[in-house]
Amino acid sequence: MQKAILIGRGYWGKILQHYIQKHYKISHIFGRDVEDEVLIEALDKADSAFIATPLSSHFKLAKLALEHNCNVFVEKPSTATKEEFETLLNLARKNNKILFTDYIYTFSQSILYALQILQEKHIESIQAEITQYGNFYENESVLEVIGVHYISVFAFMQELGLLDNLCVKSCKFLDSKKQSATLEFSALQEKGSKKEIVLLLHCSLLSNDKKRLLRISTTDSIISVDMLSPTPLSTIDSSESLPIFDEKNNLSFAVESFKNMCARVKQDSTSLESCTNASAEVSWSDFKCFTKESRAFQSKGKGSGSKANDRALSAESLKSTQETTQNLHLRFSHTTLALLSQAHNLAQDSTPKP
Known part of the structure; x- marks a missing residue:
């Protein structure tokens, strides 16, 4: 060992x-x-x-x-x-x-499954909310402590081609110690599209209500992922049955993926430029590396003939190389930090004075 x-x-x-x-x-x-x-x-x-x-x-x-x-x-x-x-x-x-x-939310089985569904749809808007009371760290704002969870998901979506030209449009801290904030992002619907969509994020360490909610509106449905719900993944205005995932072991998936990357690393790894180039092509099979065949789509069963079940079976049969996974991970990690930097720069003039 x-x-x-x-x-x-x-x-x-x-x-x-x-x-x-x-x-x-x-x-x-x-x-x-x-x-x-x-x-x-x-x-x-x-x-x-x-x-x-x-x-x-x-x-x-x-x-x-x-x-x-x-x-x-x-x-x-x-x-x-x-x-x-x-x-x-x-x-x-x-x-x-x-x-x-x-970035543990990029290993959420409910979020990963939702991103599969979005491959067949057009995103209209995205709303995310993450709140709790506490976990204050010196010299760290709410963005670094919890907001980054959904910022990393947005960056991940861009690398998968679900969004394009993602940037922070506005960021406002709601208290002088920067423990709560609202952010607005803008992005194009997909690569080559001219349709702009809005992404809203509210994050707070000062709330009595604990929330972990992602809601993605498409042209024909709303996909919701509530990380604190016993049935995290749901859709509105859709009759499709969806699997139920246990969101309590995402850290295990992250550590396992890290171990696999270490085992497969090769000397001819790609350059920094290719790993941080937002326009680099990423195939859907690259994304499959984030879900292992043995545990990725563990539905508790909502009908063996459902579209959800068919999609899960299809996804299990697709595998890609771990080297590509590493490059994908590095690109959205870099994009996440770039978005955090944009947010802080935009918020400098709007932070409430003590």
């Missing part, structure tokens, strides 16, 4: 530890204040490093791990800026290592 180290002993680090142990032998667990000499000694004996520390430490820790020939799994967002991410990516390419960010 390969060796891994975990950096981060906080709330999320303890959760992540449980999933790491299923695939790796954890040789060391450190806090974020670990001395460089101690960390380097452990890195030199490890295959992978898992980083679950505050955002401000991601770049330094990931860079050190890559320099000492470890694959890196880092919690979202990857880094504070896209420039830092590009530095890490170049280093990962140079040393033939994997750089993976845990």
Whole structure:
């Protein structure tokens, strides 16, 4: 079994530890204040490093791990800026290592299934809402803490060709400490289309109501994914039966995908330019790498003859290479950071004063 180290002993680090142990032998667990000499000694004996520390430490820790020939799994967002991410990516390419960010909503089986449905439809608008009370981190706004979940989904949709020319149109923080915000994005309906659609995101760490809701309106239906519902995936104005997914193990899927990428990494990996080029062609089979045949479309059954079941069976038969998955992951990770940067730049003049 390969060796891994975990950096981060906080709330999320303890959760992540449980999933790491299923695939790796954890040789060391450190806090974020670990001395460089101690960390380097452990890195030199490890295959992978898992980083679950505050955002401000991601770049330094990931860079050190890559320099000492470890694959890196880092919690979202990857880094504070896209420039830092590009530095890490170049280093990962140079040393033939994997750089993976845990954008866990891109492993949601309900969201992934919804994106399959959208391949056959035209998106009209998107609304997302993510709220809760708490999980405040120093020097991190609500965008980095929870808003990035849906921002990464939007970036992922662009890489799959469901959206094009995605950008932040406006961002307004609703309190002086930047713990709640509303954002408006604009995008073209699809590549080559002239139809503009609006994407709205509301995120808050100051709400008494916990919500995780994505609603996508198309020309003939509304697809809804409520991550907190026992039946997360539903449609309005459609008679199609849909499978039911368990949304409690998405972190397991992320760790498993990281492990598979590490196992398949090749020396002839593509350049940074091709991994961050938003116009690069991505086939639907590339997306299939995010869902494994053994667990991807585990319907609890709504009729064996349903369209949903037929689609699931078809999807299970399609497999692609893990190398392509890595490039897809890197592109939407880069786009996610670019969107975060746009949001903060647009919000500078609208943030309420203390």
